[in-house]
Amino acid sequence: MQNELSAIEKTVLTDYKYGFVTEIEADEAPPGLNEDTIRFISAKKNEPEWMLEWRLKAYNHWLKMSEPTWANIKYEKINYQDIIYYSAPKQKKKVNSLDEIDPELRKTFEKLGISLDEQKRLSGVAIDAVIDSVSIGTTFKEQLGELGIIFCSISEAIQEHPELVKKYIGSVVPITDNYFSALNSAVFSDGSFCYIPKGVRCPMELSTYFRINAEGTGQFERTLLIADEGSYVSYLEGCTAPIRDENQLHAAVVELIAMENAEIKYSTVQNWYPGDKDGVGGIYNFVTKRGICQGAHAKISWTQVETGSSITWKYPSVILKGDYSVGEFYSVAVTNNHQQADTGTKMMHLGKNTRSRIVSKGISAGVSNNSYRGLVHVGKNAANARNFSQCDSLLLGDKCGAHTFPYIEVKNNTAVVEHEATTSKIGEDQIFYCNQRGIDTETAVALIINGFAKEVMNQLPMEFAVEAQKLLAISLEGSVG
Amino acid sequence: MNNLEYIKERFNQLPSVNDLNGLGVIRQKAFEALNKMGIPTTRHEEWKYTRIGSFFNKEYKYTEAQHALTAADLAPVRLPGYEQANELFYINGRYAPELSVVRSKGLTVQPLQEAARNEYKDIVSKHLGHSSNYLKDGIIALNTAFVQDGVFVYVKKGQIVEHPVYIYNITDARQANILAQPRTLVYVGENAQVKFAETFNTLGTQESFTNRVIEIVVEKDAITEYYKIQTDASHASQVATTHIQQIGKSYTHTVTVSLNAGLVRNNLNIVLDEQYCEAHLYGIYLQQGNSHIDNHTVVDHAKPHCESNELYKGMLDDQSTGVFNGKIFVRQDAQKTNAYQSNKNVLLSEGASVNTKPQLEIFADDVKCSHGCTIGRLDEESLFYLRSRGISERTAKSLLLHGFAVDILEQIKIAPIREYVDNLISERLEFDIA
Numbered sequence: 001m002q003n004e005l006s007a008i009e010k011t012v013l014t015d016y017k018y019g020f021v022t023e024i025e026a027d028e029a030p031p032g033l034n035e036d037t038i039r040f041i042s043a044k045k046n047e048p049e050w051m052l053e054w055r056l057k058a059y060n061h062w063l064k065m066s067e068p069t070w071a072n073i074k075y076e077k078i079n080y081q082d083i084i085y086y087s088a089p090k091q092k093k094k095v096n097s098l099d100e101i102d103p104e105l106r107k108t109f110e111k112l113g114i115s116l117d118e119q120k121r122l123s124g125v126a127i128d129a130v131i132d133s134v135s136i137g138t139t140f141k142e143q144l145g146e147l148g149i150i151f152c153s154i155s156e157a158i159q160e161h162p163e164l165v166k167k168y169i170g171s172v173v174p175i176t177d178n179y180f181s182a183l184n185s186a187v188f189s190d191g192s193f194c195y196i197p198k199g200v201r202c203p204m205e206l207s208t209y210f211r212i213n214a215e216g217t218g219q220f221e222r223t224l225l226i227a228d229e230g231s232y233v234s235y236l237e238g239c240t241a242p243i244r245d246e247n248q249l250h251a252a253v254v255e256l257i258a259m260e261n262a263e264i265k266y267s268t269v270q271n272w273y274p275g276d277k278d279g280v281g282g283i284y285n286f287v288t289k290r291g292i293c294q295g296a297h298a299k300i301s302w303t304q305v306e307t308g309s310s311i312t313w314k315y316p317s318v319i320l321k322g323d324y325s326v327g328e329f330y331s332v333a334v335t336n337n338h339q340q341a342d343t344g345t346k347m348m349h350l351g352k353n354t355r356s357r358i359v360s361k362g363i364s365a366g367v368s369n370n371s372y373r374g375l376v377h378v379g380k381n382a383a384n385a386r387n388f389s390q391c392d393s394l395l396l397g398d399k400c401g402a403h404t405f406p407y408i409e410v411k412n413n414t415a416v417v418e419h420e421a422t423t424s425k426i427g428e429d430q431i432f433y434c435n436q437r438g439i440d441t442e443t444a445v446a447l448i449i450n451g452f453a454k455e456v457m458n459q460l461p462m463e464f465a466v467e468a469q470k471l472l473a474i475s476l477e478g479s480v481g
Numbered sequence: 482m483n484n485l486e487y488i489k490e491r492f493n494q495l496p497s498v499n500d501l502n503g504l505g506v507i508r509q510k511a512f513e514a515l516n517k518m519g520i521p522t523t524r525h526e527e528w529k530y531t532r533i534g535s536f537f538n539k540e541y542k543y544t545e546a547q548h549a550l551t552a553a554d555l556a557p558v559r560l561p562g563y564e565q566a567n568e569l570f571y572i573n574g575r576y577a578p579e580l581s582v583v584r585s586k587g588l589t590v591q592p593l594q595e596a597a598r599n600e601y602k603d604i605v606s607k608h609l610g611h612s613s614n615y616l617k618d619g620i621i622a623l624n625t626a627f628v629q630d631g632v633f634v635y636v637k638k639g640q641i642v643e644h645p646v647y648i649y650n651i652t653d654a655r656q657a658n659i660l661a662q663p664r665t666l667v668y669v670g671e672n673a674q675v676k677f678a679e680t681f682n683t684l685g686t687q688e689s690f691t692n693r694v695i696e697i698v699v700e701k702d703a704i705t706e707y708y709k710i711q712t713d714a715s716h717a718s719q720v721a722t723t724h725i726q727q728i729g730k731s732y733t734h735t736v737t738v739s740l741n742a743g744l745v746r747n748n749l750n751i752v753l754d755e756q757y758c759e760a761h762l763y764g765i766y767l768q769q770g771n772s773h774i775d776n777h778t779v780v781d782h783a784k785p786h787c788e789s790n791e792l793y794k795g796m797l798d799d800q801s802t803g804v805f806n807g808k809i810f811v812r813q814d815a816q817k818t819n820a821y822q823s824n825k826n827v828l829l830s831e832g833a834s835v836n837t838k839p840q841l842e843i844f845a846d847d848v849k850c851s852h853g854c855t856i857g858r859l860d861e862e863s864l865f866y867l868r869s870r871g872i873s874e875r876t877a878k879s880l881l882l883h884g885f886a887v888d889i890l891e892q893i894k895i896a897p898i899r900e901y902v903d904n905l906i907s908e909r910l911e912f913d914i915a
Binding site (some may be wrong): 421 | 526829834848854
């Protein structure tokens with residue numbers, strides 16, 4: 001047994017395979033944040049006046065706020081004046097088709113395994129690729145356009161569909177919401193926008209791919225997704241960044257709006273650079289994600305696989321406003337080495353007969369800390385609300401930590417709320433059982449971890465599930481023997 | 482003048498403020514801490530759902546005057562089985578030795594001030610105020626700043642105290658609003674066994690606010706049982722801190738019973754500071770009217786091979802609010818820990834609400850920890866089952882709720898006390914709630 005244990009604890013450095021840097025000339029704003037930076041970004045994007053005003057309002061509010069300290073994470077103070085708030089890959093002229101995109105850029109995405117080429121129709125996923133601050137191309141646009149689906153970068157949407165953007169931006173995550181969302185509202189440079197019209201079932205997975213490339217930059221993207229009555233969309237999001245020994249800030253905001261009978265499924269595989277084994281470098285990931293079930297029978301489902309970032313601060317939430325609406329949250333968060341994750345969800349039950357389900361699986365290894373922080377709130381009028389939450393933690397090694405902070409607030413006596421949580425390590429008996437059947441310890445551990453995360457992995461769209469599973473294995477390689 | 486300023490003024494008037502041999506130093510330190518931290522507001526994470534600020538905007542008298550209680554006043558508050566029990570009386574937060582009786586041998590009860598100077602002074606200086614390591618807020622500091630009228634209870638090594646120790650907290654609010662701050666330090670020696678039961682009573686119709694702290698140190702192979710029974714009136718509020726430190730391989734068993742009152746905050750901390758300790762925590766709350774109950778528990782697994790087991794159950798009626806916050810820490814050393822926690826709530830009316838936060842913080846890997854909590858109402862099917870057998874709705878409800886409560890009631894191991902609590906709860910279920 002002793003041998004096997006040491007095999008579990010053995011640590012081998014795993015290479016972060018997305019850690020390369022692409023040499024692309026970038027168009028950057030000077031570092032630092034003031035009103036001029038915001039005007040610069042807004043001017044660069046040729047934005048209408050109302051957008052600039054909105055940004056400035058957010059900025060002025062942000063100045064009055066202080067960085068939150070309640071999360072179970074430790075990091076050196078971020079100097080907001082050192083960050084470059086705008087960086088765009090330089091392009092000589094406006095591109096008309098994807099073929100005209102800088103070949104270096106295309107190579108980058110090919111290396112990441114993302115096809116921007118429409119020939120690869122087989123993969124059947126429409127992608128909006130965002131590098132540093134700017135969206136560089138969206139695929140399958142025409143085909144989606146035939147159905148009336150709008151899928152483009154948010155800058156494009158501000159130009160072409162200002163009425164939609166104006167109506168919905170900040171309606172779920174107001175600029176005053178929190179420190180990082182206020183910052184994002186002030187300086188966001190790009191992101192994805194998606195609108196699914198009434199009764200349309202989006203025929204393919206929509207996907208955004210985020211990539212931080214340039215040095216010293218922060219990435220602040222904004223995603224706005226609106227599913228009109230009776231529509232359905234499944235949306236994927238992936239992220240990577242090069243290896244650097246500085247910490248880069250990523251502060252994104254995602255807003256989802258589901259109207260009556262609409263359904264949104266939002267999946268994230270987050271694999272920002274997590275820092276090296278001594279905790280140097282890595283992305284600070286401070287993200288505000290929130291959806292609202294505006295109408296009756298609406299459904300929003302968040303699925304996330306969090307393996308990257310040196311710090312993850314992220315609570316995808318659902319406001320269950322419509323009667324009979326449903327919120328779901330499925331999460332696997334893996335932390336290794338010096339990573340810290342404080343993640344979870346908020347389910348705000350406001351409408352009658354609303355239901356929510358939370359399944360959170362935390363895996364900690366090395367000297368990392370992994371926290372689940374969640375809130376289930378049942379308001380006075382949320383008759384017959386139902387919630388079930390389950391938070392399981394798996395500890396690999398004796399120097400890591402697993403924490404759960406579930407807040408449950410119930411103000412209606414017809415609600416039924418259940419919460420359960422467990423923390424344990426991989427049982428020696430489980431490993432023994434596998435060994436006995438000729439499975440070596442390493443495979444056995446991988447098998448058990450996969451089983452542990454299965455409930456969440458099953459929720460991912462097929463194209464992603466395979467990749468996510470591999471990612472899980474890579475993130476923990478070495479730490480589990 | 483607001484109450485906090487009044488309290489600070491009273492502090493400076495205390496006779497032993499400059500006494501450096503006894504409790505002066507610790508009191509001075511606590512007073513500084515109080516000035517620094519102030520009274521916690523809802524911005525304080527541990528006080529998010531409980532507001533106590535209003536108690537410090539009203540005038541409450543902190544009295545050092547001799548009490549004016551007669552035997553007739555005491556008769557109704559006595560717990561069943563008092564004839565044999567050891568009885569300790571605290572009047573307005575001050576120990577009243579002339580009313581108290583110590584019957585069992587091997588049990589020493591002294592004013593804390595004396596114990597801080599005589600042969601027990603090492604124990605007192607070592608353990609008094611340990612609770613402030615766990616609760617960093619002004620409310621404990623406030624109690625410590627006025628510690629002088631506290632009590633020291635010493636259970637001799639190897640002594641099995643056959644009869645329980647009853648602690649009565651009586652607040653005489655017949656003339657004015659009263660602030661009472663009882664303080665107790667208990668030391669249970671090696672191989673000793675002792676049981677405590679504590680109650681709270683407010684006389685008269687004025688308001689009372691009790692800020693009580695008890696610290697219990699449990700030595701190797703000792704067994705300690707503690708029953709806190711709170712059945713006070715709606716004009717009585719309290720913050721009660723119970724801090725148990727298991728410094729040897731030992732066993733503790735606590736039951737916290739909360740029935741009504743105005744606002745009740747129970748802090749129960751258990752520190753498992755040696756290998757092979759065991760701690761069992763049970764609690765029940767049954768709230769009506771506008772009452773507010775807040776149970777905060779901390780179980781700190783500091784050493785390996787310990788076990789803790791926690792179960793709190795609540796029934797909330799009318800406009801009452803309930804809070805449960807259970808923390809389990811498992812330190813890096815504390816391998817082979819087993820820690821279980823469960824909180825179950827039944828909401829009986831539309832206006833009742835509950836906020837619960839079962840929290841785990843785990844730094845060791847070879848552990849088995851779980852927590853669970855549920856919030857719901859009475860099961861319709863069970864009610865229907867009983868109704869279909871000709872049982873009235875009222876009786877059916879009271880039967881089901883009694884069944885819900887019985888898990889906790891049977892954990893009270895002093896028979897007359899169990900019966901007493903059971904009657905209190907049954908009566909309430911039968912006449913008020915169902």
